[in-house]
Amino acid sequence: MMEEIDTVGIFELAEVSDDLKRIAGKVIRGERVTVEEGIVLFTEGDLGCLGKLADMVRLRKNGDRAYFIRNFHIEPTNICVNKCKFCSYSHHFSKTKWELSVEEIIDKVKEPENAVPELHITGAVHPDRDLYYYGDLLVKIKAVRHDLHIKAYSAVEIDYMIKKAGLSNVEGLKYLKSCGLDSIPGGGAEIFDETIRKEICGMKSTSAAWLDVHETAHQLGIPSNATMLYGHKENYSQRIDHLERLRQVQDRTGGFNAFIPLKFRNTNNEMSALPEVSVTEDMKMYAVARIYLDNFPHLKAYWPAVGRQLARVSLTFGVDDLDGTINDTTRIYSLAGAEDQNPVMTASQMRDLIREAKRVPAERDSLYNVIG
Ligand code: SF4
Known part of the structure; x- marks a missing residue:
């Protein structure tokens, strides 16, 4: 009830x-x-x-349900053409450097513990890998797991590979879709305000380019998510400007599934001198996003970024989705100092966490159909 x-x-x-x-x-x-x-x-x-x-x-939007998904991540590389100042992940700042081969990626897809409904692929913007490499990767993954929903490549990666191929967004995204791209994750949005964006990640795709990749994807029937990196140099007006630009795209397309506020973490990056914002500020961010984005069906707390206890609390500040089981397959936030250095939760642990917040756990697929 x-x-x-x-x-x-x-x-x-x-x-x-x-x-x-x-x-x-x-x-x-x-x-x-x-x-x-x-x-x-x-x-x-x-x-x-x-x-x-x-x-x-x-x-009103989701009743008492709180969603989660069984998923895993693949991060093909952390070698990056960009140098975002908040980044703890790319080879510029982290102590590690990797580029997985296609064979290594396929081996990960075949691992029995990765027999789950969704694969999330994001990584750095590698200078030598192109649209056709990443398209071929999708084809090869689908060849071994045709039922796997592939949510792949941030708009920043897509913008880079499509421009490198000399194609339009329509042409490039049609190609990726034909190779097996099912949806696009929300990463790379950072903050749309051009002044702050230039200051903290001036080399990466512009805000307009990020938004155009998503809007074009929606027009081609490829749904996506959206994020915002908050809690660094931006002010409240710039946060609302970011939400407003997303709300306008959503009014035109309806293609965003979820908005995911991503907290700036200050370990091991060029912005380490900045303090992290308080838990109160985190909850305020979730709440205002839920109120403002009246046309977004879902608000997600990405628990590897905020920790599982804060994710639980966020369920009382507008959040209805805790993302996934992850299976210890992402390093993006652990390298930035997140509490969970090896993020993994079983489906049973996710259900327990959701019940602690007095919500009804709902295992979902990538399109928010309840499957368990
Ligand atoms: S945030 Fe992404 S694009 Fe920026 S340096 Fe890190 S890996 Fe590269």
């Missing part, structure tokens, strides 16, 4: 300003929050009020 939506309680919170009460009224009535109102949510939003509003939106 769905829990009751507590709308009265929001207005009883003494610390809520009149402006915030007016915005809360809009959210309760299911009306869209403007850019200016989104900034007010961040600047004046009491965490209790934001949490209640976000939880209400979550309940």
